[in-house]
Amino acid sequence: MTRPSEATRERIMKAAERLFAERGYDGTSIRAIVAKARVNQAAINYHFDGKDGLYREVLRAAFRALTERQMAHAEEVRAMSREQALQQFIRRQLHPLAARDEFSRHMRIFNWETVRPTAVFQGLVSEEAAPFMGLASDLVRRFLPDADSRTLTVAAIWLIGQCSIFLRNREILAQPPIGLELDESALEWLSQAIGRWALGGLGRPA
Secondary structure (H helix, E strand, O other), X not given: OOOHHHHHHHHHHHHHHHHHHHHOXXXXXHHHHHHHHOOOHHHHHHHHOOHHHHHHHHHHHHHHHHHHHHHHOHHHHHOOOHHHHHHHHHHHHHHHHHOHHHHHHHHHHHHHXXXXXXXXXHHHHHHHHHHHHHHHHHHHHHHOOOOOHHHHHHHHHHHHHHHHXXXXXXXXXXXXXXXXXXXXXXXXXXXXXXXXXXXXXXXXXX
């Protein structure tokens, strides 16, 4: 059974997520969050220690929602061949395309950070990105065993970028003149296509 304090915290998180997605950090006031969540400001201070703390938790939840499937299957992927592991990594990266509403809010928040980066986001990335980047680096190391750390880092960022361009721009890509279908039915085709191209790039000698 959910306790009242937990229900209040969850209600604040959901309201804040929607507002931060619509307006960004700078455009979202505590007053607006209070009104949407139907709580008083003291509740936000109690649960999150103010706006920055609340935003940090919204970002953390969004980041983990986009990476938790990868991290949960990390050991399973390490036991696969490098080609299978690459395909699974890409498929799981693209999986959020099937989760429309929540996923869209997460990506809008991250897109706001691209336009107006905040200190809260920059601080959180250093905490949350390390395990995921480590997983990606371990994967590309299997294709580039003699590469130095800089090359591995760049290759990992490149690999993530092959998927993130579709995740971050899904709504734009779906509109004319491109009109690209990026729904659940397209996930398998897209993941296989990216996998083939990524395998071609990583599999070639430098």
